[in-house]
Amino acid sequence: MKELYNIVFEEEIPKYIQIANYIKKLIDGKKIKDGEKLPTIRALTDMLEVNKVTIVNAYKKLKSDGYAYQKVGSGTYAKKREVISLFNREYSKIIKSLTLERLEEVIDFTGETNSEVYFPVAEFKDVLNEVLDRDGANALIAKEALGYENLRETINKSFWDEELDIKNLLIVSGAQQGIDIASKAIVNINDNVIVEKPTYGGAISVFKWRRANIFEVALEEDGIDLIAFEEILKKNKISCFFTMSYFHNPTGISYSKEKKLKILELAKKYDFYIIEDDYLSELIYDNNIIHEPFKKLDKYDRVIYIKSFSKIFLPGIRLGYMVTPTSFNEIIQRSKINTDITTSSLMQRALELYISKGYWKENIDFQREEYIKKYKLMKSLIENELNDYIRYIDPKGGLYFYLEIKNKNITSKELFYKLKKRGVYITPGSIFFKDSVDGDYYFRISFSQTSEEKIIKGFKVIREELS
Template structure:
């Protein structure tokens, strides 16, 4: 109890001084995130104050997001998210670069397919065919789960009719799916496990729900299972959010063995897996992959899939498959959120799939992106060399880099240095609960760039890193 030594000021209520002191200790990492705080009785005795004073201090810490309670266990420290400031800085900087200005930048931040690959002409013909066939009916909001034809096509084309159309819910993209799941199953102070690093949009949603977020390091073949099991043994986990293929930002893909083990743990420890199938279509290494959902025998997976990243971003379409336990909650939450997703776009996508145009589009994307992917690797090895370390994901659109630890620069400084040279990167601080964990990392996405731009951008990054002094 040596760390709890407070000199009280007579003019300030003691419970406020205690809460301020503990907050400062948490911010300085002298009290670790998730560390159990002393019991009310023990801390009251140590500080020689009334137990009610400690209760008030702990309540204030909870209200300010610095602590949470576990029923029957006690009060635990909760480190405040330190990347909010960086997210605002990054977002505001990108907002100022828009329209014509953006064209003079080499933009490695993109997360959608290049406009040169949009099947605009073909999709226009499909839209016209839908309007000729369905008329005004194409705009009707009738089916709360989504257009039945599209749900049938998803079941048949993507799941070989092994998933009932009644279990499929059409969404306005994956982000809405994460939001709906969060509203449906996560309550204040519920425990959620995420990969470290992970998609910033998911972190934002879980923080907004005031969940307790536990991070587990992600390796090339999925999360570190020993870390994961330690968390499961000590905490009652509600769900685990995972990007099973070509994870954003790292590009990691779960091995079959890890998927099976995590499904086993889900049943053993009674939690659910929220599977965000990010980019399973873009596979360059010819390996065969299976989703968590396809391996799920105990109805433990909430599966989310977006079509926006690889098709036409503006149409904002995706779908979700829910376990029986949460199906009604999730469907009601979707209805309460936006009633229905665009009926016209659902019908058009349904026809696009049934005409076998989807398959053609994905085959074309794989050929085009495989070429970019190989070129990207060549440029990285040629120009960045030992300045960074990374692994080749085998698919997707991202590469994630660790800056040589001997270089005196962090990811936000690198972001601004690159921006000044008309190159945009994504700093690693955005993908962690606490910003400092991402100081040595950055992400490059090649999806919206042509080969000359890729080479030019990587050359610029290389020259900037060459000028950085060593520690």
């Protein structure tokens, strides 16, 4: 072991920094394995012939930089720094390169938001003009850190039957910012968080950035595996659980009421918080699914609720809202202010008027009628064209299907590249896992950005490549 820690010190740099940087290189170079116990403070003090405080400070720096964690009474352990996989980077670059002109030529099954053809531009333009006529310059320059008060009141009235305390509601720039703000408030370096397996890649990125220890729990047809979930809770102090309660991204699964109630009880029992991203719950196609998010059932004040208007309304307006537990009000509001001070006043006022005039409900009803046609078409094609090659769970809502390749003769990454050559784009499952290899035989296909004609054509190509 002494040969491994062969450090030649430089005079200009503090020794504890040199030691920390040296151990980082050993971890990155896999000479020290992830989870391997580091030498005791006394042992490393003797090996390097430095004082005890130097080693203590070096280990503190390793922990603060996300390269080590401590087990009480056991010692300090190496932690491999999480990095985004090369494929994830390449996939992101490829999808971002699809310009509007290119989208006309290809079949895009990767979309996560509604199609612009379903957005009433003329109607929203009238609302914007009405806001400018009514509020003048205030519509452009007014700054309200927690969000436009009338919008917050309208959200409470229109979506929550005035059940919320408006002090707990703040406007954010979409769900991603909401997750980021919540994590800054409740997740510190080396804290433990639980996510669903698979889950939204943006959430994984946030928790990795916070240098959190991420535990994954597999999904069943009505939510996470509760037995595996509680086993983690028994053995580890958990800060939060991130969940997408309706039409989960990417699986399309929605939680049963029974599981939601049980998880809320566990949150109280084991003292953790739930970050709930209520994703696409407006697009329910089955009357047996009732919209009753965790927050609605939360009698313990354990849920940080996040809702984006961008996914279902118009991505370009970048608006959403959070409902926070009273105990976290101050810290979450401070985190929001430190992030961007304020969100577009004009768009907030326009959205408030759009909702209060009843246009929001009309547009959502229209979208639901249009999307259910594509949902039924895609479901039919899956069952009739791909039945020999894939398995799936019917989401009964949302904008996509999550498919598992049955015979494992091709990975979803390989399928992605084959389809790309033929102008068809899918989302490989690896994007949604902490460790990308876990999603090798899954892929997501969305119908939000694709016409019915292109859906039929695209499925023919997918069938040919799978066969």
